[in-house]
Amino acid sequence: xxxxxxxxxxxxxxxxxxxxxxxxxxxxxxxxxxxxxxxxxxxxxxxxxxxxxxxxxxxxxxxxxxxxxxxxxxxxxxxxxxxxxxxxxxxxxxxxxxxxxxxxxxxxxxxxxxxxxxxxxxxx
Numbered sequence: 001x002x003x004x005x006x007x008x009x010x011x012x013x014x015x016x017x018x019x020x021x022x023x024x025x026x027x028x029x030x031x032x033x034x035x036x037x038x039x040x041x042x043x044x045x046x047x048x049x050x051x052x053x054x055x056x057x058x059x060x061x062x063x064x065x066x067x068x069x070x071x072x073x074x075x076x077x078x079x080x081x082x083x084x085x086x087x088x089x090x091x092x093x094x095x096x097x098x099x100x101x102x103x104x105x106x107x108x109x110x111x112x113x114x115x116x117x118x119x120x121x122x123x124x
Contacts, residue, residue, distance in 0.1 A: 002027045002113045004096045009118030016086050016122070022079040022096030022115055033099045034072060034079045037108065038092035038120075045095070049081060050104035059104045064090075086122045093117040 008020040020036070032053045039045040049060045049070040058070055069082040079096055097111040105111075 002032065002098045004098060004113055004115035006094065006096045006115040006118040009094060009120045011121045011123065012086055014086060014088055014122055014124050017082070017084045018086065018120060020081040020083065020094055020096075020118060020120075022081075024077045024079065024096075024098065031100055031102065033101060033104050034070075035097045035099065035104070035106075035111065036070060036079075036081045037095045037097055037111075038090075039095070039117075040089075040092040043092075045108050047106035047108075048094070050106065051079070052102055052104055054102055057104065059106075061106075083120070086120075088122045088124045090120060091122050092120060094120050 002024050003026045005023045012018055035050040036048040037045050038048050051058045051070045067085045071080045095117045096115040098113040099111050
């Protein structure tokens, strides 16, 4: 099973940017799709973005499309989420998740591994 550790969260003003990282270890990653989810207080965990590890295909939730960019560094087994033009409604705990398989899936129950999460707070 792959182990995931997120970092890079923090407090930022609306309109600002943050870059999240997720360090992965424990397994080879050629057959893993990697994803970011988030969970705001009182809400369900929701899909944010996903990337196929093998060919780099990406997919985004409509709420972040055009503002967030998911990317990965295969050599360093690290996943990134560049978040620009942040809004207060982006405030949440952000989780990195891995799913064994090439296709990107958005359902939480399909993920095989989760990180511990990193808090992102956007002030208005």
